[in-house]
Amino acid sequence: MSTVFDYERAYSRNIGWVTQVEQLKLRGSRIAIAGLGGVGGAHLLTLTRLGISHFNIADFDDFDVHNLNRQAGAFMSFMGQAKIDTVARLARDVNPELDIRLFPQGVNPDNVDEFLRDVDVYVDGLDFFALPARRMVFAKCREKGIPALTAAPLGMGTALLYFRPDGMSFEDYFKVDGRESQEQYARFIAGLSPAMVQRDYLVAPEAVNFQEKRGPSTIMACDLCAGVMGTSVLKLLLGRGSMKAAPWGMHFDAYHQKLKFTWRPFGNSNPLQQLLLKFIRPVLRGRTGT
Numbered sequence: 001m002s003t004v005f006d007y008e009r010a011y012s013r014n015i016g017w018v019t020q021v022e023q024l025k026l027r028g029s030r031i032a033i034a035g036l037g038g039v040g041g042a043h044l045l046t047l048t049r050l051g052i053s054h055f056n057i058a059d060f061d062d063f064d065v066h067n068l069n070r071q072a073g074a075f076m077s078f079m080g081q082a083k084i085d086t087v088a089r090l091a092r093d094v095n096p097e098l099d100i101r102l103f104p105q106g107v108n109p110d111n112v113d114e115f116l117r118d119v120d121v122y123v124d125g126l127d128f129f130a131l132p133a134r135r136m137v138f139a140k141c142r143e144k145g146i147p148a149l150t151a152a153p154l155g156m157g158t159a160l161l162y163f164r165p166d167g168m169s170f171e172d173y174f175k176v177d178g179r180e181s182q183e184q185y186a187r188f189i190a191g192l193s194p195a196m197v198q199r200d201y202l203v204a205p206e207a208v209n210f211q212e213k214r215g216p217s218t219i220m221a222c223d224l225c226a227g228v229m230g231t232s233v234l235k236l237l238l239g240r241g242s243m244k245a246a247p248w249g250m251h252f253d254a255y256h257q258k259l260k261f262t263w264r265p266f267g268n269s270n271p272l273q274q275l276l277l278k279f280i281r282p283v284l285r286g287r288t289g290t
Contacts, residue, residue, distance in 0.1 A: 005096050010049040018026050022238050023051055030054035030099075032119040032146075034107045034137055037061065038217055039153055040125020041072030041087040042226035045125070048091045048098065052237075055091070056115050058103035069283055070153075070219045094236035112140050121233050129213045131176065131184055137162060138170035147236050151229045153221030155198030157253030158228050159261055161191075164245040173188040173246045173267035184282045185210055189266050193275065194262040197253040210284050220254060228252070 002009065005016045007027065014023055021194060029052050033040050036059040061083050067074035073086040084104050092098050107115050115137075117124065122141045126134050134150075141148040145165040152159045163170055171177060176184040202208070207216045228250075236239055244250065247270075249262045264270045268277070 007051075007097065009054075010095065014051060025238060026051045026234070027053045029120045030056065031117050031121050031123055031233065032056040032058075032116055033123045033125050033245045034058045034115070034133070035125035035126060035127060035130065035239070036073070036083045036087045037067065038070045038222045039151060039225045039229075040123075041083065041090075042222050043123050043125055043229050044087050044091050045094065046226040046230040047233060048094045050234065051095075052233075053095060053097060054118075055130050056097045056101045056103065056108040056117070056119060057084060057088065058105075058111075058115055060104060060106035062243070070217050072222075076277065107137055109136065110164065110230070112136060114279070116140060116144055118147060119144075119146055121236055122146050122148040123229060123233065126149065128152075128188070129185075131188060133168065135176070141165070142169055149229060149232055149236075150192075151225035151232075152192040153217060153225050154193050154251070155201060155253065156218050156220045156224075156255040157198060157222040157251065158221055159193050159195075159249060160228050160232060161249050162243050162245045164243075167245040168247050168267065170246075173264075175268040182210065182284055183281075184285055186277055189280055190206040190273050190276045191264075191268055192249075193251060193263055194276065195251045195260040195274065196251055196279075197251055197256055197258055197260060200254055205283070208283070224252065224254060 011023055031047055031052055033043050033055065036057060062080055063074050063078050063083055073083060073090055074256060078086050082104060084102055086103060088100050103111055103115055138148050142165055147165060148163045150161050174187050176187050232243065235243055246266055247264045251260045264273055
């Protein structure tokens with residue numbers, strides 16, 4: 001039994017699904033991840049186990065007890081510790097040779113250019129309510145020609161959106177510019193989940209409180225996000241097969257065992273999205289019966 005790290009041996013079981021040459025390509029790639037909570041920490045560990053060896057990661061938060069149900073770095077022994085330091089330590093425990101650039105203030109207008117320096121793919125792990133930061137990062141990715149992905153944990157499933165630098169932009173898809181805060185959240189939900197596969201098994205709607213910026217979550221959704229994201233990053237980095245970009249979206253729900261692809265030309269201006277928004281807005285105002 002070897003106790004010395006060796007990259008080729010550590011990632012030898014990837015070979016077969018990727019070639020030796022492709023594994024070297026993964027090893028030399030750099031991924032940026034903003035947000036290291038429910039999905040972001042899982043993304044980092046999944047991509048580390050895939051063999052990617054260069055990361056730029058950003059988060060300013062500490063672990064708290066309410067993170068225990070879903071976050072990759074949330075253990076009682078880590079309570080009160082910075083998420084960024086904890087998950088970086090976990091990732092380096094998988095691959096001690098990792099090159100990780102840390103952004104402990106989170107991603108902001110002052111550091112976003114440095115955060116995206118040398119990056120091949122951006123992976124979104126920001127909190128649902130961090131919409132201003134998310135808009136900023138996606139806009140900067142488009143400006144720099146960086147593919148950007150987000151996988152939303154919804155119920156017991158995941159919804160994936162891919163924004164190609166030369167395709168539909170985040171802003172053109174979600175259309176939140178100039179809207180008040182509550183409407184921005186409504187449009188973000190509608191854009192993330194056009195199929196809304198998860199809505200009929202939300203058994204305690206009162207758990208969703210946008211005034212307090214909280215909502216329910218499951219580890220199953222976060223793990224599914226990481227698997228779908230890891231596969232999508234692999235395809236983009238290696239040029240393996242096609243990827244449907246926005247206005248296409250993909251939603252897999254394990255609870256219903258359903259896979260849905262959605263196509264929403266004009267994004268949230270699409271008539272189907274306008275109908276969906278009429279359903280979502282009362283829910284955000286706490287009038288779930290309307």
